[in-house]
Amino acid sequence: MEALSMRGYEVLNNPFLNKGTGFTEVEREELGLVGLLPSHVQSIDEQANQAYAQYQTKATNLEKRLYLSQIFNENRTLFFNLLDKHVAEFMPVVYDPTIADSIENYSALFVNPQNAAFLDINHPENIQATLENAADGREIDLLVVTDAEGILGIGDWGVQGVDIAVGKLMVYTAAAGIDPSHVLPVSIDAGTDRQSLLDDPAYLGNRQPRERGETFFNFVDKFVKTAQSLFPEMYLHFEDFGRSTATKILNTYKADWPTFNDDIQGTGIVVTAAVLGALAITGEDIKDQVYLTYGAGSAGTGIANRVLAEFMQQGLSEEEARQRFYMVDKQGLLFDDDETLTDEQRPFARSRAEFEHPEALTNLEAVVKAVHPTVLVGTSTNPGSFTKEIVEEMTANTPHPKIFPLSNPTRLHEAMPADIIKWSDGKALVAAGVPVDPVTYSGVTFEIGQANNMLVYPGLGLGTIVSQARILSDGMISAAAHALGGMVDASQSGAPVLPPVSSLREMSERVAIAVAKEAVAEGINRKSMPDVEAAVKNAEWIPEY
Numbered sequence: 001m002e003a004l005s006m007r008g009y010e011v012l013n014n015p016f017l018n019k020g021t022g023f024t025e026v027e028r029e030e031l032g033l034v035g036l037l038p039s040h041v042q043s044i045d046e047q048a049n050q051a052y053a054q055y056q057t058k059a060t061n062l063e064k065r066l067y068l069s070q071i072f073n074e075n076r077t078l079f080f081n082l083l084d085k086h087v088a089e090f091m092p093v094v095y096d097p098t099i100a101d102s103i104e105n106y107s108a109l110f111v112n113p114q115n116a117a118f119l120d121i122n123h124p125e126n127i128q129a130t131l132e133n134a135a136d137g138r139e140i141d142l143l144v145v146t147d148a149e150g151i152l153g154i155g156d157w158g159v160q161g162v163d164i165a166v167g168k169l170m171v172y173t174a175a176a177g178i179d180p181s182h183v184l185p186v187s188i189d190a191g192t193d194r195q196s197l198l199d200d201p202a203y204l205g206n207r208q209p210r211e212r213g214e215t216f217f218n219f220v221d222k223f224v225k226t227a228q229s230l231f232p233e234m235y236l237h238f239e240d241f242g243r244s245t246a247t248k249i250l251n252t253y254k255a256d257w258p259t260f261n262d263d264i265q266g267t268g269i270v271v272t273a274a275v276l277g278a279l280a281i282t283g284e285d286i287k288d289q290v291y292l293t294y295g296a297g298s299a300g301t302g303i304a305n306r307v308l309a310e311f312m313q314q315g316l317s318e319e320e321a322r323q324r325f326y327m328v329d330k331q332g333l334l335f336d337d338d339e340t341l342t343d344e345q346r347p348f349a350r351s352r353a354e355f356e357h358p359e360a361l362t363n364l365e366a367v368v369k370a371v372h373p374t375v376l377v378g379t380s381t382n383p384g385s386f387t388k389e390i391v392e393e394m395t396a397n398t399p400h401p402k403i404f405p406l407s408n409p410t411r412l413h414e415a416m417p418a419d420i421i422k423w424s425d426g427k428a429l430v431a432a433g434v435p436v437d438p439v440t441y442s443g444v445t446f447e448i449g450q451a452n453n454m455l456v457y458p459g460l461g462l463g464t465i466v467s468q469a470r471i472l473s474d475g476m477i478s479a480a481a482h483a484l485g486g487m488v489d490a491s492q493s494g495a496p497v498l499p500p501v502s503s504l505r506e507m508s509e510r511v512a513i514a515v516a517k518e519a520v521a522e523g524i525n526r527k528s529m530p531d532v533e534a535a536v537k538n539a540e541w542i543p544e545y
């Protein structure tokens, strides 16, 4: 960034350069800031303490988020310094679940475009100018793009979904020290099928039905090719695309460019790590597990593929591994004679001949009774669907059921961890998509792991960016799952199946090192890395002046 060519208000109004009252007297002289600020020079710690005191006066999480966004809009360094000091407390406010409220209210709350690139489906000719304008001469290493067709579990939010790209990038910096001046959030405004937005006079996006098919895919392709030519070092992260486009887009680009789909791959890694963590606690063998997906969309099938790969890595043939997987979606257990199956579901579909009464397997409870899962993962967006009966049934058939309700935000969780622990008489190992408080049951305090892709995507991105890996390989993804899965404390009763969010930085660094080492081992790093650990540590941006 051409910091020194800017002066006065240009500097104060640039969130990547602004230090506010933190500018020293010398800097004020040099940058034409004399008289533009109150005279007292504050340290970043003083600024952060003052901001934290203000933060605490805000009544709701959404108000807290808006307050922090204001700091983000004005001074990125201060924002990330503050986030660093209070990471576990701020994460639910900056990110999930509060981010869902900010997306739903984006147009009404709009004050600042937050340096995002807003691509308009009606103007493919503007893609290049949009990306160039938004990058504003900055080198871009990381781009998070959403078309917002499937925001969390809350569906299509049109241009308002841009907040998920901004929010995911906040987590990249907070967790893995990605330099916030080297990132770009991107919204593809392809219209929306949400009638309430189309009817809302305050809605800030295109008021038209969502564009699909060839027009949509051609637009995405033009965007990807343009971004690749403008930002040749870029790691490309796709977020919250719809079930019918997410895998297709990932598969189009992943063999030639470092491309990542967070819902499919990030969630796959975190849940694999959670399964490995749970098995480390119970001492069970992965080969004895029976895995049931509830909600077989992008996340559900992405997770199942990653856990399946882990079964195979641990010695099962593909056929043996597939025998241990079942999938339930709206229609019930997925059968191979069902013509509505998606391409991603089909390999997991079962034969009706395996069951005495296949016609009865149209709901989760019936399937749980028939297949006796030991692992149940919810990515269905169907709240309350892991009932007492289901949890009791699993507990009757396996000593330690592993039950992970992952649908976000909180109101969509398939069950709340406290209920699962109660219904299983303290036997279940639970992880949830959002942060939840520890649960005390029969004298044991259970810490609940947060099986959210935030635990892994920042480190995965950092490791890939630092090594300048040509692609994000399957081996790098597996290395990330193992790095995270090896971080549980099996000796402590009530231990979580995943490490706590308070150790996000340590986790991300560990994942980044494992991922970069794997890139080097595979020979796909474009940057030579004699000392991977040092390279990862040196790459981490520190939020100080």
Ligand SMILES: NC(=O)c1ccc[n+]([C@@H]2O[C@H](COP(=O)([O-])OP(=O)(O)OC[C@H]3O[C@@H](n4cnc5c(N)ncnc54)[C@H](O)[C@@H]3O)[C@@H](O)[C@H]2O)c1
Residues within 6 Å of the ligand: 150, 151, 152, 153, 154, 242, 243, 262, 263, 267, 270, 294, 295, 296, 297, 298, 299, 300, 328, 329, 330, 331, 378, 379, 380, 381, 382, 406, 407, 408, 409, 412, 432, 433, 434, 451, 452, 453, 454
């Ligand atoms: N914890 C995490 O890190 C994480 C990551 C990704 C997604 N998720 C959550 O998972 C959920 C799904 O996300 P996605 O991206 O896979 O969405 P998606 O739309 O691709 O998939 C949802 C699937 O659930 C199915 N479904 C809907 N209602 C159902 C019902 N009543 N019974 C059974 N199946 C039903 C849909 O048919 C679809 O196949 C969301 O709530 C999202 O927030 C969590």
Ligand SMILES: O=C(O)C[C@H](O)C(=O)O
Residues within 6 Å of the ligand: 096, 151, 152, 153, 240, 262, 263, 407, 408, 452, 453, 454
């Ligand atoms: O955004 C999150 O909190 C996780 C995940 O990517 C989701 O779509 O729910």
Ligand SMILES: [Mn+2]
Residues within 6 Å of the ligand: 152, 239, 240, 262, 263
């Ligand atoms: Mn997502």
